[in-house]
Amino acid sequence: MILKVVISVVCAVSVLTVGILIGHFGIDKGSSAPSWVNDVAKDVDEALIEKFLSEVDNMQIQENLRELTKVPHMATTPGDEQTVKLMLERWRDPETGLDDAWREEYMVYLSFPDTKNPNKVTVVSPSDTVIYTAREKEKPYTADQDDPEVVQPYAAYSPPGNPKGKLVYANQGKPSDYQELNKTVDLRGTIAITRYGGAGRAAKAINAAPYGVIGVLVYTDPLDINDGLMSDINETYPHSWYLPPSGVERGGFSTHYGDLRTPYLAAKGNHTDFADITGIPPIPIQPIGFEDAYVLICELGGEAAPADWQGAFNCSYNIGGPGFKQTSAFNSSDVKLETFNHGELKNSSNVMGVIRGSVEPDRYVIYGNHRDSWVHGAIDPSSGTSVMLELTRVLGKMVKQGKWRPRRSIIFGSWGAEEFGLIGSAEYTEQYFTKLSERTVAYINVDIAVFANATLRASGMPSVQNVIFKAAKQVNAAGMESTSVYDNWIKYSNWTSPEHGLIPKMGHLTGAGSDYAAFVHYLGITAMDISYTYDRSKTNARIYPAYHTAYDTFDYASKYIDPGFFSHQAVARTAGNVLIRLADSLVLPLNCSDYAELLEMYLSRAVDLYQTDLCLISEPLKSAVASFRSAASHLDQMILSSDLAKETPMKVRRINDQLMLLDRAFLDPLAFPDKYAFSAGMSTFPGLADAFAKAESSGQSSDWDKVHYHLSVLSQNIAGAANTLCPLFSELKKYN
Amino acid sequence: MILKVVISVVCAVSVLTVGILIGHFGIDKGSSAPSWVNDVAKDVDEALIEKFLSEVDNMQIQENLRELTKVPHMATTPGDEQTVKLMLERWRDPETGLDDAWREEYMVYLSFPDTKNPNKVTVVSPSDTVIYTAREKEKPYTADQDDPEVVQPYAAYSPPGNPKGKLVYANQGKPSDYQELNKTVDLRGTIAITRYGGAGRAAKAINAAPYGVIGVLVYTDPLDINDGLMSDINETYPHSWYLPPSGVERGGFSTHYGDLRTPYLAAKGNHTDFADITGIPPIPIQPIGFEDAYVLICELGGEAAPADWQGAFNCSYNIGGPGFKQTSAFNSSDVKLETFNHGELKNSSNVMGVIRGSVEPDRYVIYGNHRDSWVHGAIDPSSGTSVMLELTRVLGKMVKQGKWRPRRSIIFGSWGAEEFGLIGSAEYTEQYFTKLSERTVAYINVDIAVFANATLRASGMPSVQNVIFKAAKQVNAAGMESTSVYDNWIKYSNWTSPEHGLIPKMGHLTGAGSDYAAFVHYLGITAMDISYTYDRSKTNARIYPAYHTAYDTFDYASKYIDPGFFSHQAVARTAGNVLIRLADSLVLPLNCSDYAELLEMYLSRAVDLYQTDLCLISEPLKSAVASFRSAASHLDQMILSSDLAKETPMKVRRINDQLMLLDRAFLDPLAFPDKYAFSAGMSTFPGLADAFAKAESSGQSSDWDKVHYHLSVLSQNIAGAANTLCPLFSELKKYN
Structure with missing residues (x-):
């Protein structure tokens, strides 16, 4: 009887178990999560970054450079066409190429002897x-x-x-x-x-x-x-x-x-x-x-x-x-x-390559460098092109092997005719103005990858500082085994930030020194420029000496700029790390509080400089900067305090759009109609500084009016940027 | 024995069933769908629209008008302040108000006798x-x-x-x-x-x-x-x-x-x-x-x-x-x-109200009208304000009762100082330029709601035609029980579209007749203007005769413009229907193929007009229009052929962003620097038409150069718009 009971109980338990199993696994619950629910919540994969870093090969970069510098490749010459073909061949390689690559042609006005x-x-x-x-x-x-x-x-x-x-x-x-x-x-x-x-x-x-x-x-x-x-x-x-x-x-x-x-x-x-x-x-x-x-x-x-x-x-x-x-x-x-010299209309090519994004294909991270040189251009620009080709080889291989597909799309641009005035990149931004402005998360420029082999140099909008620091901490400095790029950098160039303490000093992209210019000044896209550079205690050279001469050759680069190509490798690793983080992070690694810090510094400098003259630094400007800080803190807080991977992807997208579009708010094409495509209103408050200098020297009241006008422009831009950091209007409204 | 077997089987089946039940309902599958999965897929609710239509009350509109027109309310006068308070009171009503309402003040330059x-x-x-x-x-x-x-x-x-x-x-x-x-x-x-x-x-x-x-x-x-x-x-x-x-x-x-x-x-x-x-x-x-x-x-x-x-x-x-x-x-x-007359700086208020969106709070549908009149302004603008107050009452009530929350945020704007030159709406767009440009799905303007009580009149970008038609088919024409607004409209004004056959004729928003101007010309936002208007077989009056006079009173409006307020009701229902569809639809009800149709018509008109002169209508323009058509068809096809409610919300958002931002691509502030805030490059190809007229009359080659220049601007704008309809670049690229 006991046995029977035991058997019955065992049977019953077994049957129950089978039932539970059938119930749990055999029947579709109807409400089970669609397959994309996990995809949209995926974040950057640190193991993949490690793998990427380990695969970036200095010797591959060296061989890229050797190949690229075989002949002079001034824009639109046969040598340039040879590099176009090389880029296309690499980016269409079935083992290590990108999803797609093509050329974009423009009929541009050049000048030759x-x-x-x-x-x-x-x-x-x-x-x-x-x-x-x-x-x-x-x-x-x-x-x-x-x-x-x-x-x-x-x-x-x-x-x-x-x-x-x-x-x-x-x-x-x-x-x-x-x-x-x-x-x-x-x-x-x-x-x-x-x-x-x-x-x-x-x-x-x-x-x-x-x-x-x-x-x-x-x-x-x-x-x-x-x-x-x-x-x-x-x-x-x-x-x-x-x-x-x-x-x-x-x-x-x-x-x-x-x-x-x-x-x-x-x-x-x-x-x-x-x-x-x-x-x-x-x-x-x-x-x-x-x-x-x-x-x-x-x-x-x-x-x-x-x-x-x-x-x-x-x-x-x-x-x-x-x-x-x-x-x-x-x-x-x-x-x-x-x-x-004579002017000539010539057909100049950009070479474009794409890795399609999986979750947000309509968000672009763009990485670019020009391809044309004045002569062999080993350093300018082929050091950057060699780095770019190594990046695309490593990333392309992971894509082709099915091991990786970025969350967002990555676009690579090999620009033509930069040496004649940033022509390829500027025409590209003109042609795709609206699309790029609406969808581009960031632009990474690596032109001259290595000016010299001492330390990293990085310039960009303040919001990219954080992701560059993060990447630089993960990469070994050129030729060093236990010092990071970051720790090496801080030795050469640093300052004390009110918020972060002692940190490396980032530069600003205020001029038009390379292809970031059209992205920054014309489109208002968050951008950065990354390279290795000089030990300034050792040289005062305004730039590496062979710049734009017939001596900028493979021999020169490999003997005197970066023997062993370790600096090239450090730049490739750092820039590639930044690129992957921008492409894969659930929440874009752009930090608006660092923007606020910079605005506050500019404000306090402006107060020091101009306040005594005319009580110039008006309340609207101060209050705009304060609004920006408050909106930035609020957004930061929201990002930190939420488990966004579990929330609706619409919320993540909303936050990311706010971060992506922040720099657009500083663009004011109508405020500076007389400055050709230099319309960024913020940066170092240049409009204000220029107007102030002019008014001080002339003393005319119409010039002082212009100072007030620029103050208004600035206040509105900063307040507008603060607004874009808020999801709705009510946060900033005042009741009466 | 048989009994025992039967009992055992019954027991076993029961136990199995219990097991299945436990397995299915008792154990969390881990992969079950998060609660937001259904929210993000929700589409417009037709029953809710029916409920909205049934609740819009002509007598409420009449009483709104009576209240609004008690005293003259020229901008910034005490009468104007009285309407500000009225709007705020209504929009903050605990039973029928909005989520939030506030005033925005501007110090503007007016002129008075x-x-x-x-x-x-x-x-x-x-x-x-x-x-x-x-x-x-x-x-x-x-x-x-x-x-x-x-x-x-x-x-x-x-x-x-x-x-x-x-x-x-x-x-x-x-x-x-x-x-x-x-x-x-x-x-x-x-x-x-x-x-x-x-x-x-x-x-x-x-x-x-x-x-x-x-x-x-x-x-x-x-x-x-x-x-x-x-x-x-x-x-x-x-x-x-x-x-x-x-x-x-x-x-x-x-x-x-x-x-x-x-x-x-x-x-x-x-x-x-x-x-x-x-x-x-x-x-x-x-x-x-x-x-x-x-x-x-x-x-x-x-x-x-x-x-x-x-x-x-x-x-x-x-x-x-x-x-x-x-x-x-x-x-x-x-x-x-x-x-x-003397100029005076006066404090003018916009009154703003918001219903927060549930799924995409960072997408805005804006509905607006000015509040200021010249005298009592019963028709201009209070007919529109009465309609707006009835809309917000019905929608506000549904929100306050917890029966509805739109997918996207709805912003209501009661603009100040329109009569002096669209000032309130223009200052608003200037203040929030970036934010509005990035997030606004559409702007609906209902200023003079009823010019006369014969038929609907609607103007707007071609992409809104479809949603206006859809709404107009669902609403009874003013004072009619079995004729829709649509069927009535087509009797008064129609044309034969190559694509749709006989349809009502929509107008274009080319001028600056009301507050849509800044949204259209300055921000490039998809916009429409809706009203009831004349039977042109009965009058040639250039506008309703009491326009901007002391006779535009409640007495005049209720006796001679819309006795019974049925036309006001029809406008409220039609505009409100459009508003709900724009706010709630999973895929934005904006149709880019209708845009393509209009571009093709303009192109063919331009070919007829200018072709013989100089082979002017260049291949780039033709090919830009063809690209636009092809991108529009492709997008339409994708929307029709997918069950987007089941796909990743990122795809829906991508498509919606393309639809939302389409009109931005036609905005080219740099192409027409001499035209103040009239920068829309497309519309009726006005830049081209002006340049052509000037060149034909002067015959000068520099003027013909300008014609070519405008052709280039136009080609680039249209090609750019086509580009924004594509998710990536590869669709439009050419291999070499």
């Missing part, structure tokens, strides 16, 4: 005899530097012409330099020699023309680039990273960016020459090496130039009689400048 | 004796028309002044009218009398000044407003809806909209007078009744004006000698215009 009629700089006697000729090409030290495709040094967008006149030395060609010079020298009909730095390239000619100067020379002084060194016998390349005497910096000589014929419109070939081109040199300008500049400057007559105009030459820099000193062999001679 | 020194129009003899004085106030027929708060008829923003000169008749004051007049009359030092219509109010004075005209009068000709009728003994109000002889249309006389001192900036009191005010009359201008205009015009000398300048007076409209005819008692007399 005449290969049959090289530009010339000569000294000619009063009887028109040539008594000195500046070097037309740089002296080759290796076979590649002697490639016939090495373009003659020239100033792109300089007009053709053959001005001849007495030489003067105009320092850096700033407005104040010509103003100073004009006090003692009649500049009409002169040729001015200037050194790089202090003013934009085109500005050196634009600033000169109103004084009657008819031609401009520009060179790089050894003081500014070579820490004073000059000799290629033992001091400069090929013995070091320093610029040889015949090295010449080429460049785009325009103050605007984007295709000059089609402002605000994509250069798609449907334009006439309607748009008047402005911002280019009105008079011929030509760059020369310091070897020739030495000969010209040291023979100049007239008074000695001011102390801060003196460079590294072992002679007095005189301002010019105008012209050469009486004791010189050049006495009474003129300098003659013959330029044969 | 001097109550102690009324503006005067007189005829003065050469010896300066006044021989005729125009009426200073309208003749009262009811007590409210005699209210001391009835503002004297005046032209807001007309400067003060006292010009005196010979009178001329300048028709409608268009540029061509003054040009024509100037052929035979020396206009220097004259006063021009003009009739309303043909040109904007301010334009009548702005166009006159260059010819030396020193003052302008403006009146409403009975031909244009009264179907020719003139007598208040038996023809005009109080016997009909027609304008009595002394009625005068007031108005804002400026060509821009928004606060004139603070373009692009919210008028928050932190501005100086920096901004130069443009677009207002440079010479005094004053409106008068046709009673006085009759006396002045019929005495004019000179030649008879052209046939199309003649109005309804029983005399010849002569152009003026200049001045009166020799046979007139006014012979050699001047007309003297004395205006004492």
